[in-house]
Amino acid sequence: MDLAYDGGGFKGWARQPALRTVQGDLEAALATALRLPEVQVVCAGRTDTGVHARGQVVHVDVDAEVLEATAGRAAPTPLASLHRRLNGILATDVRIHGVSEAPEGFDARFSAVWRRYAYRVADTPDLHDPLMRNHVLAWRAPLDLDAMNEASRMLIGLKDFAAFCKKREGATTIRTLLDFHWYRDADERAVATVRADAFCHSMVRALVGCMLAVGDGRKSPQWAHDVLVNGKRDAAVAVVAPHGLTLEEVGYPPAGQLALQAEKARARREHTEEELHHG
Known part of the structure; x- marks a missing residue:
C-alpha cells in the first residue's frame, strides 16, 4: 500500500496505547474492512510525531480468501475494493494512494534501499x-x-x-x-x-x-x-x-532482488545489534 498523511494530528507512526497514531488508525481500518480481529502492518519508515508523508509504503499479509470474501461488488477487483473501503473508513488526513499485490520477497521495511x-x-x-x-x-x-x-x-x-x-x-x-x-x-x-x-x-x-x-x-x-x-x-x-x-x-530494487535485499538488511541489523550487545 502507498499512502500519504498529514502528521499534525498523530503521535507519530508507531502504535501507542491510548494515543492516535498512523499505524493504529490504519490497522484499525484494515481490521474493519477485512472483518478480522486484528491486523499488523509493516512500514518503510516510522515517522515521528508531527512529521508528514507523501510516499509512505506499507505491507500487510492477507489471505486471498479473506480478500475475496470481503470484496464489494462495485469494484473490479478485491484489491480495488479494499482500496476504496479503506479510504472510506480512514479520516481524511490519511489517504491510501494505491493497493497492489506485493512481488515475491517484498518487505516494506527491509527491502527498501x-x-x-x-x-x-x-x-x-x-x-x-x-x-x-x-x-x-x-x-x-x-x-x-x-x-x-x-x-x-x-x-x-x-x-x-x-x-x-x-x-x-x-x-x-x-x-x-x-x-x-x-x-x-x-x-x-x-x-x-x-x-x-x-x-x-x-x-x-x-x-x-x-x-x-x-x-x-x-x-x-x-x-x-x-x-x-x-x-x-x-x-x-x-x-x-x-x-x-x-x-x-522510498526506493526499492528490481523485483528479483527484493528478497535478497531484505535478507541483507536483516543480517546487517542483527550483526550490529549483536556487536552492541557484546560491547
Missing part, C-alpha cells in the same frame, strides 16, 4: 504563509543556500551520525547519506532533500538544524563537518520542529 525526505523553510517574512504554517518552518533570517550546500556535501557518505541522532539503547548510528542538498522551490522556499539508506531518530531534523545555523551566518560550513567528526551532540545544533518534514519517497 533508501528513503527520501524533504524539509521546507520560509526564510523571509513575505514567505510566511499562514495557510502553510503546519507544513513549512518559518525562519527568522534569510538563508545562504550556497553555504548550506557546501556544508551538506561534507556529510555525504557512509559515516557515524551520532552527533545528529537521539541515542537509543542497542541502536547503531552508522548510516549512508546518499544525497543532501538545498534548493529554492517555485515559491522561493528553501527546501532540503535528504536521502539515505535509513535514518536514526531525529537525524533529519538535526541535520537541518545544523544547516540553518550555517545558512543564517552563525556558523561556518566547516563547523558542520567538525560536529560530525566530534561524534557528540552539539548544543548549537537545534533539532528543528517536525512540521516542516515530509517523507517523500
Whole structure:
C-alpha cells in the first residue's frame, strides 16, 4: 500500500496505547474492512510525531480468501475494493494512494534501499504563509543556500551520525547519506532533500538544524563537518520542529532482488545489534 498523511494530528507512526497514531488508525481500518480481529502492518519508515508523508509504503499479509470474501461488488477487483473501503473508513488526513499485490520477497521495511525526505523553510517574512504554517518552518533570517550546500556535501557518505541522532539503547548510528542538498522551490522556499539508506531518530531534523545555523551566518560550513567528526551532540545544533518534514519517497530494487535485499538488511541489523550487545 502507498499512502500519504498529514502528521499534525498523530503521535507519530508507531502504535501507542491510548494515543492516535498512523499505524493504529490504519490497522484499525484494515481490521474493519477485512472483518478480522486484528491486523499488523509493516512500514518503510516510522515517522515521528508531527512529521508528514507523501510516499509512505506499507505491507500487510492477507489471505486471498479473506480478500475475496470481503470484496464489494462495485469494484473490479478485491484489491480495488479494499482500496476504496479503506479510504472510506480512514479520516481524511490519511489517504491510501494505491493497493497492489506485493512481488515475491517484498518487505516494506527491509527491502527498501533508501528513503527520501524533504524539509521546507520560509526564510523571509513575505514567505510566511499562514495557510502553510503546519507544513513549512518559518525562519527568522534569510538563508545562504550556497553555504548550506557546501556544508551538506561534507556529510555525504557512509559515516557515524551520532552527533545528529537521539541515542537509543542497542541502536547503531552508522548510516549512508546518499544525497543532501538545498534548493529554492517555485515559491522561493528553501527546501532540503535528504536521502539515505535509513535514518536514526531525529537525524533529519538535526541535520537541518545544523544547516540553518550555517545558512543564517552563525556558523561556518566547516563547523558542520567538525560536529560530525566530534561524534557528540552539539548544543548549537537545534533539532528543528517536525512540521516542516515530509517523507517523500522510498526506493526499492528490481523485483528479483527484493528478497535478497531484505535478507541483507536483516543480517546487517542483527550483526550490529549483536556487536552492541557484546560491547
